[in-house]
Amino acid sequence: MKIVACIKYSLDASEVKVDAASKELKMAGVPFKVGVIDKHVLETAVSLQEANGGTVHAITVGPAKAKESFREALAFGLEDVTLIENPLEGQVAPDVTAVILAAAIKKLGNVDVVVCGEVSDDGFTYQVPPRLAEALNMPQVSFVRTVAVENGQLVADRDLEDSVQTVTASLPALISVMEESNTPRRPTLLEAMKAKKKPVNIWNVEADLGLSIAELQQKAALEKVHAEGVVVHRKQQIIKGDDLNALSNELVDLLLADHVIEGGA
Amino acid sequence: MSGILVYSEKQQLICEMLGKARQAADKVAAVVLGESVPDYAGALGAWGADVVYTVSSPLLVGLNPESFTDALAGVIEQVKPDLVLVGATKSGLEISARVAARVGAGVASFCVDFSLDEGSVTADCMIYSGVGKNTYKIKTKPAMATVNPAVFTPVETGGAAEVTAVNVPINPPALKIIEYKEKAAAGAKWEDAPMIVDVGQGMRSKDDLVIAEALAALFDGQVACSRPVSSERDWFPEWLGLSGKRVHADLTITLGISGSIQHVVGIRDSKIIVAINNDENAGIFSQADYGVVADLHEFVPVFTAALKTRSAKLA
Numbered sequence: 001m002k003i004v005a006c007i008k009y010s011l012d013a014s015e016v017k018v019d020a021a022s023k024e025l026k027m028a029g030v031p032f033k034v035g036v037i038d039k040h041v042l043e044t045a046v047s048l049q050e051a052n053g054g055t056v057h058a059i060t061v062g063p064a065k066a067k068e069s070f071r072e073a074l075a076f077g078l079e080d081v082t083l084i085e086n087p088l089e090g091q092v093a094p095d096v097t098a099v100i101l102a103a104a105i106k107k108l109g110n111v112d113v114v115v116c117g118e119v120s121d122d123g124f125t126y127q128v129p130p131r132l133a134e135a136l137n138m139p140q141v142s143f144v145r146t147v148a149v150e151n152g153q154l155v156a157d158r159d160l161e162d163s164v165q166t167v168t169a170s171l172p173a174l175i176s177v178m179e180e181s182n183t184p185r186r187p188t189l190l191e192a193m194k195a196k197k198k199p200v201n202i203w204n205v206e207a208d209l210g211l212s213i214a215e216l217q218q219k220a221a222l223e224k225v226h227a228e229g230v231v232v233h234r235k236q237q238i239i240k241g242d243d244l245n246a247l248s249n250e251l252v253d254l255l256l257a258d259h260v261i262e263g264g265a
Numbered sequence: 266m267s268g269i270l271v272y273s274e275k276q277q278l279i280c281e282m283l284g285k286a287r288q289a290a291d292k293v294a295a296v297v298l299g300e301s302v303p304d305y306a307g308a309l310g311a312w313g314a315d316v317v318y319t320v321s322s323p324l325l326v327g328l329n330p331e332s333f334t335d336a337l338a339g340v341i342e343q344v345k346p347d348l349v350l351v352g353a354t355k356s357g358l359e360i361s362a363r364v365a366a367r368v369g370a371g372v373a374s375f376c377v378d379f380s381l382d383e384g385s386v387t388a389d390c391m392i393y394s395g396v397g398k399n400t401y402k403i404k405t406k407p408a409m410a411t412v413n414p415a416v417f418t419p420v421e422t423g424g425a426a427e428v429t430a431v432n433v434p435i436n437p438p439a440l441k442i443i444e445y446k447e448k449a450a451a452g453a454k455w456e457d458a459p460m461i462v463d464v465g466q467g468m469r470s471k472d473d474l475v476i477a478e479a480l481a482a483l484f485d486g487q488v489a490c491s492r493p494v495s496s497e498r499d500w501f502p503e504w505l506g507l508s509g510k511r512v513h514a515d516l517t518i519t520l521g522i523s524g525s526i527q528h529v530v531g532i533r534d535s536k537i538i539v540a541i542n543n544d545e546n547a548g549i550f551s552q553a554d555y556g557v558v559a560d561l562h563e564f565v566p567v568f569t570a571a572l573k574t575r576s577a578k579l580a
Binding site: 256 | 327328330331334354355356358359360361362363365366367370371372373374375387391392393394395396397398399400401402403404405408411438439440441442443444445446447448496497503507508515516525526533536537538539545550551552553554555556557558559563564567568570571572575576577578579
């Protein structure tokens, strides 16, 4: 069985701060790393491989400088990571990412299961997995909690707002997993050492995938015309001390002054 | 048609999106998809739809993504709207992106405002899980956008809609639903509560929820929670935050919430936020009006008693 895990070198969105005066997003120095959700993706892919045999390959679209960031991913037990160099400026848009990933998965050939995260840590659009399933003409199971392959077909629990559904799908199929789907393993030192010998292949969209950069540019359907931080003004008044009665009365005073509650007792 | 087409499997979300669509465009239509046409289809006219397109098929069950994609893409190809708004439920997120790939549309995710000017769509979207907001021009026709619940407000127009059945091909799906387990209803709606007590992982045990409930009860409020308290501890069927519900309470009191942006997005439309956490460095304190550095298990009962003593209305 050939399993592909789609992962992403993501910006740590929790480190993005906003300048309260100018509303500017402070992007300088915000770190990038392989996403938190991607550990759940890798755990799912490797668990499927352990249960069914075969190989796991990770693919990603990003900058070539991310190459060394995939050592921990390789230590999960992957054959290799293929890093397709982002051909466009800045963050790659979900419509473009899906086209590139689809071309790479077709080139890998004979893929049985594609595993994605429900949403990337930074893009947060939820668009790539369904777009990729459409491009590959595969059934998709989104928001997966549990997954197995039984009798040559995928069996998964899909977690929606109002229901949990057990579904089956013919292979090849694409799944997107939730962060609740598993607890990712922590690779051992030995696995980390072995991973150093495994390759991170770098592919070029034109040379390796036969895509046109000009056409990919055309596919990016959204043009950003403005960006700003969301500034929420809060009083940020801290009260502390050992006397809980005093603290309580102080908080009641503040809520009375704000007319959130009425006095008179 | 030029104008806006609205889709969600949730009636409330359809009405919310119609409310905004009606202000933005001359022609507004809704789509309803299902095994049969729901009773409310015609009534959407009163909330701003000129036309309600319906597709009914035995394959449109259980929110099967393949069947619902076929149906929505089929309607879009026949109706040819300028903009398609899709409610950002899990199913909506899933099928909107797949439909977009099929019809060649760009999608503005988690749209909070938009304008439609002679067929050209500009949309404001939340980015970095709510830290910022990007404005995009969407270069495709149709343009698409996903919209969270409670972003827009329904407006009753008292109009009437023409209900039109649309015939679209739906292929037998490769995904088959073999067991459907309905989740327990969440009880009262958090979105409508005047006051919220928001419980995080700092609360030690489910038995301690009684102190949160006693506090909420003073205000006719509701007890809600963060994602791990729901998804890992299973204390509640749903959670507050970017991937969950968003509340607009007059007062939200957080108990043992650390304050990740993904969670704060769910409560930041509250008028007043009070945070109670024993960690003085918790991020939630910079997102709150009043922060109490204390053990919530000890503080909350004392605070609840003080409220009863000092406020006639709460006594």
